[in-house]
Amino acid sequence: MTQTSDSVTWLTQEAYDRLTAELEHLSGPGRTELAAKIEEARQEGDLKENAGYHAAKEEQGKQELRIRQLRQILDSAKVGEAPADTGVVGQGMVVTVAFEGDKDDTMTFLLGSREDAADDMDVYSAASPLGTAIRGKKVGDSASYELPNGRSMNVEIIEVKPYAG
Template identity: 70%
Template structure:
């Protein structure tokens, strides 16, 4: 689970190890693999009309960007414990809210950085309007946040449990 404070990102040991393993793979075997693809495509001839070459170069660019992102994230990471199950909304928790207190209009999401985005549950950043609005709220409390159109929205926190991954 993550919590960003200025340039520090809080990670559990498990998350840190997972991201470090991804970085090691990308900067080692994956980097060698993409270099090989580029070299093979280069040998095919005219680079202006070589789709394989351009695709490999684009893939390499995305991979290098991810390497830089992970390097920066891990350099600024602070390893700590997962949030406690206190019923207080914090990064690393799965939160269920009701819009305008309507129990039939709810949203359940993980409050965490995009590094935790998964298909299992929608992820909202602690820095997002909704994320910052509900952070620190207890179950049963209401929070207000600003919508993109400038209007205010009110939500009620129905549940807040530590993410089990």
């Protein structure tokens, strides 16, 4: 989870192993199980009104999408240790920001890959508007980023620490 390139997905060894196992299951036994479900539903007759067949085909589409996502993540993955506690915002860091005008209005999140966050922590991509604005900043620094509605939001970095998992 160190940072050198935005095209790399930094993952802990645990996250990499978990995603690899998921990909192996979905692209092996998972595909076989789903193909059997589709064939079983196909045997039930008229495909136009066969809810079981349509549900299985929809599930197959979702599974294939997840397989493509996992391959993309794993193809660009770099396995590493959590970043050093330098106090600088970057991939793999848990960041707390305060919103302009209200120091009590804070948000804490992981800057990195949602695949790496094993708990309920919010995750923002380093390539997101907020992630881009705060990367390289330190505690006490301010940054501005554009909201989806086109307005600008200012934040102050309150805390930066490595993600511990």
